[in-house]
Amino acid sequence: MADPSLTRRDLLKVGALGTVGLAAGGSVLALPGLAQGNAKAGQGQASHHDMMTVGQLTPGSFNPTAFLTHFDGGSVSRLPSGQVLREYELVAEDREIEVAPGVFYPAWTYNGQVPGPTIRCTEGDRLRVRFINKGKHSHSIHFHGIHPSNMDGAFEPVHPGRSFVYEFDAEPFGLHLYHCHTVPIKRHIHKGLYGAFIIDPKTERPPANEMVMVMNGFDTNLDGENEVYAINTVAFHYQQHPIKVRQGELVRVYLVNVTEFDLLNSFHLHGNLFRLYRTGTDLQRYEWTDTVALCQGERAVLEFSYKHAGPFMFHAHQSEFAELGWSGIFLVEAPHV
C-alpha cells in the first residue's frame, strides 16, 4: 500500500511499473487537476521580491547598514619613539544575535557583535589589543599579518574570566582579518568570532566611498550546513536596505570571506566590473573582473564606479548562497543637477 511518505526513488521505481497499470486501467483514472495544471502558466511566476525573508529585525539589534561604513581606529596616542600607538579593547561574550528577521542564533562575539569591529590602522602603527574573555569557553585572537609567534593567538587560549594583551607592529599593509584560533576552530569561527583588519598603506589609497563586507554564514540548526548566508550577518539586509552610491563615484569594498563549512564563497557585481586587488597588498597590479571566489580567510579589495544609475544587484555567484541571504543591491543615484 502506498506510504504517504514515499521517497522520490520509490516513486521512480513504481512509476515505471505504473505505466503498465495505466495501460490496463482504463479511462477512470484521468486526473482532472493535471489537465488544468498548465493552463495557468504565466500566473504565479516569481520575482526577486518573492525570494526573500519576511519581517524586520528586532529594533535595537545589530545594524549592518551602520557596520558597513564603520571603521575602528582605536584610541590613538604616540609612543616616546614617535610611533603611533592604537589601543583597542575586544571582549569575547556569548550573545544571541538575529541573523534573519525573527531568527536568533546563539553566537560567540567580539564586543557583542558579529562580525567584530573592523580594526583599521596604518602600516607601521603599534597595535595594543587588550582581550578580555567573558565567554563560557576559552577564546583567543589570531591576527593575520606579520607578528611575533607569542602574539599569534594560536597556542595560548585565554580562559574564561582571563585577559591577554596582543601587541605588535602593523605590517604589511593590505586587507587582513582576525579570528579566534581556539580548538575546535570550526565551531569558534562559525559561532561568530571574527572581524576585518585593515592596514592602510603609508601613502593613502585614493579617496573613495569605503565599505567593509564580511561574507559569513550561520548553521542555525547545527547540522553542519549553513541555513543563512549573508554579507555582515543579516540575510538579505542590503537587498531590503540597498546601499546608496553616487553615479561615477569611486567605491571601495573591503571584502573578507570567513564562511565556514563551504569551500568557497564569491562576490559578483551586476552592470559593472571591478578592479580586484587580492589581499590589498599591492596598489598597482589588479585584475578587472565582475566575479571573484575566495576561500575561507581569503580577502580582496574591490574598486569600481558606476557608469549608469539605478539599482544593481551584487551577490554570491553560488546561487544557493544568494537565495539563502547573500544578496544585496547597490542603488546608484544620478548626481543632482
Next chain:
Amino acid sequence: MSKLDLPVKPASTRTEISAAPGAGRRVLPLWFKGLAPLVLLAALVVAFIQVGPLGVFRQSFPPVEELTVERIRLPQFGVMEVDVVNGGPEPVTIAQVMVDDANWVHQVDGSRTLDRLDSRTITIPYPWVEGEPHTVALVTSTGLTFTGEVAVAAQSPRADARYLTTFALLGIYAGVIPVFIGLLWLPFVRAVDRKWIDFFLSLTIGLLVFLGVSSLVESVETSSLVAAAFQGPALVLLGALGTPLVLAAVGRWRAGERGERSPLYVAGLIALGIGLHNLGEGLAIGTSYASGEIALGTFLVIGFLLHNTTEGLGIVSPLAQERPRTTSLILLGLLAGVPTILGAWFGGFTYSPVWTTLFLAVGAGAIAQVVYELWRLFARRPGGSLTAPLNVAGLLAGMVIMYATGLFVPA
C-alpha cells in the same frame, strides 16, 4: 554449600492489621471515596502552576521545539499551501520559510507563534515545477528547521463534483466490484464437499491474517508521521486492541444466552473487518492520487482489484451451508466494499496521519476479532481442526494468494 543447605528462615509471623470494626468511626460516603484522589490531584496541579516549584523544572537549555508538516497542497500553479501543527511541548515561532534552500515570502493564517497543538496554514507564492520534488523548510526563531516534502509536484485535487465522482469510481473499482466478484463464489462454495468448505474457511483465515498483519504494520508506519503530541503508537494500540474488545462485547450481547454465532453473523463480522481494512486502502489510494502520483494510483487500483476479489471469497466461506437472501449478500458486499470510497474521498482531500493511523489500527483490530470468531467456528464443528493437513494447506494458500496479489500493489 548448596542453596538447599541454607538455614531456613522461620516463616515470618505477619501481624494481621485488620481494621477494628468501626466503633464510633464515621463512614465516608462512596462518592467521596471515589472523588477524593481526583480533587487532591486537581488541587496539586493548580498549586503547582500557581505558586509551585516550577522553577526547579525550568531548564537553561533551549526548549525542545517540534513542528510537524502535515500536508503540502499545490492548489494552483505558483502557490503552495503548507499545513503545520505544533506537536511539541513548547510554543514555537515560525520566523522564516525556505523552499528548496531559498528564503521565500509567505503568509501565515494567524500568529506566527503556535502554542501546543496549534495548527496553521502557510501560503507560499512559489513557482513549483510539475513532476519534480520540492522541500519546504520552516525556520523557527531559534534557527531550527522543520521540513516537509512534495515527492512529485502536481496540482492538488479540489473537492468538486467531478473529483468526488473520480474518487467514487476509484473506490468502486478498488473495493466494491472485487468484493462482489468474490461473492459470486457462493454457489461454488456451497456445492463442494465438507472438507473443501473447511479448506476455504482456513483459506479465509489465511487471507485475513495477512490483511490484519499488513494493516497493523501500515498503521505503525503511518504513526511515525503523527505529530508527537498526538502519540501515534498510542493510537495504534487504541485501535488495534479497542476494536476487538468492542466487537467481542457486541457479539456477546447479540448472541445472548446461547453463545452461538450464526454463520451470517460471522460473515457480517468478516465483511465489517474487511470494510475497515478497505477504508485504510482507500485512504492510500486517495492520498497517492492527491499527491500527484497518478501512475502509482492506477497501479494501486489494479493491485487492489486482484487482491480484494479474494476478500469476497472470505465473506462467503462461512455461508457454505446457509441460504442467505440476496439482499443480505448485497449488504455484506457493500459493508466490505463501500468504505474504500469513503477512504478514497477522505485520503484525497484531507489526508491526516492521525486518522489514517487510527483507521488502519481499527482495521487490524477488527480483523483480529474476525479471525478469532472463525477459529471458534472451526472449534465447534465436529472434527474441525485447523491443523488438519488440508486446512493447513488452506491457511497457507490464503496467505500466499494475498502475498502473490500483493506483489501487484506497491508497498
